[in-house]
Amino acid sequence: MCFDLNSLAGTHPYGLAGKEKRALYRQALTELTRSHYQRCRAYQLIVEAYGHDPNQVWDPQEQPMLPVRLFKELELLSVPQKEVVKTMTSSGTSGQAVSKIFLDKENTRNQSLVLTRIINSFIGPKRLPLLILDTEMVKYDRKMYSARGAGIVGFSTFGLDTAYALDQNMNLDQNCLQAFVDKHAGSIVLLFGYTSIIWEYTLNEMEKAGLSFQLEDGLLFHIGGWKKLQDHAVNAAAFNEKVRSLFGRVRVHNYYGMAEQLGSVFVECERGNLHCSIYSDVIVRRPEDFSVQDFGQRGFLELLSLLPTSYPGHALLTEDEGEILGEDDCPCGRLGKYFKIHGRIKGAEIRGCSDTYEQR
Amino acid sequence: MNNLEKYNATFIEVFGVTVEQLSDLTFQSISQWDSIGHMQLIASLEAAFEIMMDTDDLMDFNSYDRGKEIMNKYDIKI
Numbered sequence: 407m408c409f410d411l412n413s414l415a416g417t418h419p420y421g422l423a424g425k426e427k428r429a430l431y432r433q434a435l436t437e438l439t440r441s442h443y444q445r446c447r448a449y450q451l452i453v454e455a456y457g458h459d460p461n462q463v464w465d466p467q468e469q470p471m472l473p474v475r476l477f478k479e480l481e482l483l484s485v486p487q488k489e490v491v492k493t494m495t496s497s498g499t500s501g502q503a504v505s506k507i508f509l510d511k512e513n514t515r516n517q518s519l520v521l522t523r524i525i526n527s528f529i530g531p532k533r534l535p536l537l538i539l540d541t542e543m544v545k546y547d548r549k550m551y552s553a554r555g556a557g558i559v560g561f562s563t564f565g566l567d568t569a570y571a572l573d574q575n576m577n578l579d580q581n582c583l584q585a586f587v588d589k590h591a592g593s594i595v596l597l598f599g600y601t602s603i604i605w606e607y608t609l610n611e612m613e614k615a616g617l618s619f620q621l622e623d624g625l626l627f628h629i630g631g632w633k634k635l636q637d638h639a640v641n642a643a644a645f646n647e648k649v650r651s652l653f654g655r656v657r658v659h660n661y662y663g664m665a666e667q668l669g670s671v672f673v674e675c676e677r678g679n680l681h682c683s684i685y686s687d688v689i690v691r692r693p694e695d696f697s698v699q700d701f702g703q704r705g706f707l708e709l710l711s712l713l714p715t716s717y718p719g720h721a722l723l724t725e726d727e728g729e730i731l732g733e734d735d736c737p738c739g740r741l742g743k744y745f746k747i748h749g750r751i752k753g754a755e756i757r758g759c760s761d762t763y764e765q766r
Numbered sequence: 767m768n769n770l771e772k773y774n775a776t777f778i779e780v781f782g783v784t785v786e787q788l789s790d791l792t793f794q795s796i797s798q799w800d801s802i803g804h805m806q807l808i809a810s811l812e813a814a815f816e817i818m819m820d821t822d823d824l825m826d827f828n829s830y831d832r833g834k835e836i837m838n839k840y841d842i843k844i
Contacts, residue, residue, distance in 0.1 A: 491794050511794060515828075518801075522825050531820045559801045564821055568805075 409434035409712060411516055411685075419527045419683040420740035424733050427742065431466045431687060434712050435720060439469055442718035445484040449718040467689050467698050471708055471721040474666055477505035485510045485716045496553050496665035507666055510716040517669030517713060518560065520685045524671060525564055528659060529625055535590040536565025537583075539599030539608045539628075541572040553665040554600060557629060560668075561598045571599075571608050578611040587619045594623045597653070600630035601660065605640060605648075612652050624656035629663065629671070636749060642678065662747060666719050670711040672745075675738040679731055682742040686711045690728050693751070701730045704748060727751050769815075769844045773837065776814050777830065780807045792829040815842050 422430065442449045443460040449472075453460055456470045476482070483490065485508070492514055494507040509517070538558055562568055569586040573579045586595075599608070612618065626649060635645070646658045662680055663671035670686035682688055689708040690699040699705035707728030714720045727748040736744045767775070777788055781798040793799055799807070808824055811817075811833075817840040819827070827833050834844045 492800075514794075518825055522821050526821055531822060533818065533821055533824070556801075559805065562805050563824055566818065 409437045411519070411712065414684055414712075417684055419523050419685070420681060420742055422684045423741050427684065427687070428466070430684075431710065431712075432463060435466050435469050435710060436460075436463045438712070438714070438720040439464075441715070442484045442720070446482060446718050448480055448482055449484070466687060466710055466721075469710075469721045471723045472718065474664065474722045474724050475505070477507060477666055477717075477719070478503035481506055481508070482719075483508040483717050490716070494553060494556060494665050494668065505666060507668075507719065508717050513714065513716040516715070518563065520669040520683075520713060521560060521671065522563065524673060524683050524685070525561075525627070528673065529564060529596065533564055533566045534594055534596040534625075535586070536562065536568045536596045536598065537571060537586050538562075538565075538568060539571045539597060539604045541574055541576055542570045543574060553668075554630075556668070557600070558598070561627070565596055565598075576607055578608065578615065578617075580615065580617060583617070583619075587621070592622060594625065595621060597624055597626040597656065599626075599628050601628045601632060601645070602630060602634040604628055605635055605645060609648050609652055613648075618652045619654055621654035621656060624653055626653075626656050626658045627661060627673075628658070629661050631662075632747075633750060664709070664722075664724070666722055667709055667711040667714065669713050675736060675740060675744070677736060677738050679736055679738070679744040680746065681736065681738075681740050681744050684742065685713060688728065688730065688743055688745055690730050690745075691723070696723075699730075701732060704729045706751060707745075707747065725751050769837075769842055772814055773811070773834070773844050776807070776810045780810050788830050790830075793827075811837075815840070817842065 439453070440460045443453050452472065453470050458470045489510045490508045491511050492509045494509060496505040538561075540558060567589070569582055571579060571583055642660060649656050649658055657676070659674050661671045661673040667686070670683065672680040672682060672686065674680050687710040689710070690703070690705040691697065691708055692699045692705050696706070704727055707724045707726045709722050709724060711720055727750065728745050729748065730743055730745045733743045734741045774785060774788055777783060777791065778785065781796060781803065783791065783796065791799065793804065808819060808827065812819065815837070819836070819840065823836050823839065827836050837844050
């Protein structure tokens with residue numbers, strides 16, 4: 407019997423303290439490892455190569471972890487191919503291999519459900535007028551279900567009257583922006599997009615065009631990574647400041663997640679810290695021997711998620727450098743670990759869905 | 767048009783299905799009802815019945831039949 411997500415339906419997404427969470431994860435991740443071991447032949451071989459015994463109960467840091475790039479090299483699935491309803495591909499830049507994530511009905515549903523619980527804890531149960539700071543292209547190219555398109559469609563769930571800031575050619579649609587702002591003047595609005603695309607195609611272009619708005623209350627969620635912006639020396643503070651100078655009073659929440667673990671995302675709180683919800687956890691590993699790093703020290707970031715059931719992605723070693731800042735004691739009040747990302751480990755390939763749009 | 771007719775007409779229009787297919791329809795049972803189609807369906811139902819669903823109900827709306835129960839929460843008896 408595998409761990410049932412419904413058992414968490416009554417728990418606040420940031421409502422589990424360390425001790426309870428460790429007990430839950432010890433059990434749940436053990437069951438997930440065992441279940442994938444029984445259903446995915448390639449995973450079984452990997453687990454055996456690690457010398458790991460799936461029939462015993464292990465602590466989260468003892469679970470076998472897969473390097474995230476393995477999903478580019480192998481087709482890892484734990485359900486019969488005919489049950490796969492969606493294959494997610496991570497949007498690699500040209501020349502890079504693309505990772506493939508196989509989702510069945512249940513896994514897809516759980517991803518949406520968990521994303522909803524997490525985001526709703528920030529915005530409330532009501533849907534809000536939504537401005538996507540991107541193009542509507544995903545609707546024209548339905549077959550191409552890239553992480554970028556899926557992110558936009560997934561986030562549309564929280565929106566009403568969805569409008570798009572960019573036209574099909576990625577040019578700023580000034581009329582559409584103006585119409586959206588006018589129509590929803592005075593009400594809370596939601597904005598969504600990919601970090602570097604927002605910076606380059608919305609913020610910079612608005613600035614060039616001398617366009618700005620005074621929203622009374624906006625909430626911007628953005629995702630996709632900072633790699634490209636760091637090259638231009640743009641950090642979160644500069645990004646947030648520019649958003650507010652061009653859009654008015656906007657609360658900005660960056661969030662972190664990967665195509666290999668959609669749904670259980672890590673959202674930045676009001677203090678600028680990324681938080682683990684009850685559906686995910688992080689471990690930082692020392693680069694020299696992959697042992698568990700102390701809080702406040704940098705290392706490879708390992709991501710744990712309770713969601714992956716149709717592919718063995720519940721414990722993944724990323725190529726991101728992270729640092730755990732604390733657990734259960736962030737001044738924002740959310741329980742769970744909170745952390746910071748310092749970017750890619752040197753030598754790791756470039757990836758991130760906001761970094762894949764190349765101007766031709 | 768009564769509520770049932772309106773409800774049916776919305777599905778038929780958004781997904782291009784026949785009335786005979788309706789009772790078996792579930793999310794992802796046909797290629798048109800994917801996550802994009804889902805948002806189109808919800809938007810059309812909201813416009814037709816002048817309601818606004820909460821995110822949770824939108825997530826829960828996973829079949830033609832379940833949808834009727836959810837509409838009921840918004841005082842639309844089908």
